[in-house]
Amino acid sequence: MNRTLRFFILLAAGLLAACSLDAQPTPILNVTQTPPFARDTLVTYTNAAHGYAVEYPNTVSFEGDGNSDVVWIDDQVSITVSTFNPEEAQGDAPFIATAQPMSFGNFPARRLNGFIGAVGGNVPQSYESVVVSHNDKFYNFTVYELKRTATGPADRTPGSIPRPAIILFNYVVSTLRFTS
Numbered sequence: 001m002n003r004t005l006r007f008f009i010l011l012a013a014g015l016l017a018a019c020s021l022d023a024q025p026t027p028i029l030n031v032t033q034t035p036p037f038a039r040d041t042l043v044t045y046t047n048a049a050h051g052y053a054v055e056y057p058n059t060v061s062f063e064g065d066g067n068s069d070v071v072w073i074d075d076q077v078s079i080t081v082s083t084f085n086p087e088e089a090q091g092d093a094p095f096i097a098t099a100q101p102m103s104f105g106n107f108p109a110r111r112l113n114g115f116i117g118a119v120g121g122n123v124p125q126s127y128e129s130v131v132v133s134h135n136d137k138f139y140n141f142t143v144y145e146l147k148r149t150a151t152g153p154a155d156r157t158p159g160s161i162p163r164p165a166i167i168l169f170n171y172v173v174s175t176l177r178f179t180s
Contacts, residue, residue: 036167045071050081051180052139054172075147076165077172080140086131087112092119094127104132104176116144118154125150126158128166130173139176143169 035042037057046053049067056062056073064071070080087099087110095114102109112129116122125145132139145161146152 036171046179047071047081048179050137050139051135051178052081053175053177053179054079055175056168056172060168072148073172074165074168075149076144077169078140078142078144078148079172080142082138082140083136085133085138086129086140092117102130104130108133115158118156123150123152124154124156124158126161128161128169132176134178135180141169141173141176 035055037059041057041059042055043058043062044053044055045062045064047064047066047068050069060074062071062073063075064079069082070078072078086093087096094116096112097114098112100111102111109130109132112131113127115124115126118124123146127142127144129140129142131141143161143165145159145165
């Protein structure tokens, strides 16, 4: 067999192996026995309209009520519930750079990473989402690089999401439980 043919066979085998590895679900975030926040600061938010509950520390801001389609935690983490799959967005939607399958108990989930642009008055920035599908709804947890009140130029280059925001996001997602 000539070297070129052998190279392409090895390349194809490698790509095939990588594709099959990517198809494996990534486990959801680890739920630890000790939360990264003092237990006496934790508050449980229950959304009766969409049948879920999460915890967050009372040391951060919270906007929403028990029937909200969208809630904000610390102006940097949002929870949006919709019948619309965020991966099938059309028009001025966030750019999805990567999408990986995950598992959340018995529920299918996806981890999305990407950035939003300046359309609609947004400040360009990075985001990470965990989208859980349950009862024909999509529960979209998103952490943004910047707080939603941030201002900046439309040509800003997105950067990294700050570690405290990632810790809050990971904790909130890890506490998700469905109530209906």
